[in-house]
Amino acid sequence: MLPPDRWSLNLEVVSGAESGAEEILSRAETLPFLASCRVVVVREAERLSSSDKERIVDYLQMHPLPHACLIFLMAQIDRRSSFVRALQSLGKAISSDLTGAQEVKEWLQARARQKGKRLSPAAAGALCDLMGEDPNLLVGELEKIVLLVGEREEIRIEDVSAQAGKRVHHIFEVTNALGHGKADEALKAVRCLLEQGEEALGILGMLTRHFRLLSKAKELDAHRKSRGEIARELKIPPSYLGALLSHAAAISWDALEGVLGDLLRADSLLKSEKPLGILVLERLILRTGQSKLVSERERALPERQRREPVA
Numbered sequence: 001m002l003p004p005d006r007w008s009l010n011l012e013v014v015s016g017a018e019s020g021a022e023e024i025l026s027r028a029e030t031l032p033f034l035a036s037c038r039v040v041v042v043r044e045a046e047r048l049s050s051s052d053k054e055r056i057v058d059y060l061q062m063h064p065l066p067h068a069c070l071i072f073l074m075a076q077i078d079r080r081s082s083f084v085r086a087l088q089s090l091g092k093a094i095s096s097d098l099t100g101a102q103e104v105k106e107w108l109q110a111r112a113r114q115k116g117k118r119l120s121p122a123a124a125g126a127l128c129d130l131m132g133e134d135p136n137l138l139v140g141e142l143e144k145i146v147l148l149v150g151e152r153e154e155i156r157i158e159d160v161s162a163q164a165g166k167r168v169h170h171i172f173e174v175t176n177a178l179g180h181g182k183a184d185e186a187l188k189a190v191r192c193l194l195e196q197g198e199e200a201l202g203i204l205g206m207l208t209r210h211f212r213l214l215s216k217a218k219e220l221d222a223h224r225k226s227r228g229e230i231a232r233e234l235k236i237p238p239s240y241l242g243a244l245l246s247h248a249a250a251i252s253w254d255a256l257e258g259v260l261g262d263l264l265r266a267d268s269l270l271k272s273e274k275p276l277g278i279l280v281l282e283r284l285i286l287r288t289g290q291s292k293l294v295s296e297r298e299r300a301l302p303e304r305q306r307r308e309p310v311a
Contacts, residue, residue, distance in 0.1 A: 009033045009201065009271070015212060016044040016072075021052040025059055028068040033271075038068045045072035048083075057086040104128055108138055112155060115146050119155045126160045137209075141167075166196070172243065174203075175210045178288050179247035186285045191278075200281055201270050207284075208263045210244075215256055217241075218248040259288050 010032045014024060024042055032038040042048075048056070060070070070091075077093055078084055084093060105124040112119035119127075119142075127145075131137050145163045149155055173189035193203050213234050220230045231241045251259075266284045 010035045010037070011039045011041070013041045013043060013205075013209075016042050016046065016048040016052075018212065018215075020049070021055040021059070024052075024056065024070075028065055028070055030271075032067055036067075039071065040068065041071045041073060043073045044075070046074045046076070046078075053083040057083065057090075060090055061086075104135075104138070107135075108142060111139065111142060112146070115142075116153070117146055117149070117155050118153055120157065123155050123157045123160050126157050127164055131164060167193070167198070170196075171206050171210070172240070174207065174285075175247065176243055178285070179243065179250055183286050183288075186288075187282060190281055190285060194278065200278065201267075203281060204263065204266055204270060204284075208260075208267070211256065211259055211263060214244055214248050214251070215260070217244050218251075218253070218256070221245060221248060262287055 012027050014027065019042070024040060028038065028040045030038060072087060074084075079088075079093070087093065105121065105128055108124045108127060109119045109121070112124075127138060127141065131141055141164050145155055145159055148163050149159050170189045170193050174186045174193075177183070177185035177189065190203060194200070213236065216234055217230055220233060225233070227241055227245070230245070234241075234244075236244070262284055266280050270280050
């Protein structure tokens, strides 16, 4: 449908818990760039409001989008709901039971076999440990590892470490530096990623995912969820959770909302002015680095009240 080298320009992933019908349809309406179609993945689609679901269905029935593919991901498919029935009439519904770590690893190995590769159990486990259990991220990283090994049939644990490990390390450096307000260190890590061939849009996508996860982690923590529950809900490696919660505690809800707005504006600018990639990222990093601390207004509130999520 969409080759990996076109993902950064034509693949978008949003959350039904955070995005409404207007944003989803706006992204789907955007014409593809150097590709035959544009793909918009809506995770947690079951969390869309009833009005948003109705608006999406009405729009797609009245205004088909031949250049776009909309994919709605749901934890469970209720085939009796009007939303699912309408989507089935417009496309198709596919069930996928990835309920545990072992199932995810086996699914990864099956995907590797489709590419003519043999992914060892140890390598599959290492990839899940580094990237978490998000299928979209795992597939993207597996594609890059397949290219890395070339004609060799077996994908080994050292291949995973060479590709995913280095990438995860630098992304962790960026987000960890931002969590401590060290914009200069974050910029250094971003430049390392660019030197390794990562595109500015790809880096922006990883930063956006981090801050969306941070928002969810902050909300779950405010509702007294355990660390294990938060890691399972977000499908992230436990080794990443500590830094994520630390960053979540250090940033105010107001500042977080501002960062997410900056990310959205940077995304639009990068897609219209691709040559400005490094400049857009540098400006974003410098602005985000200033948002690390809980605001003075929030410091005056009791701890429990300060940690309640905004409506």
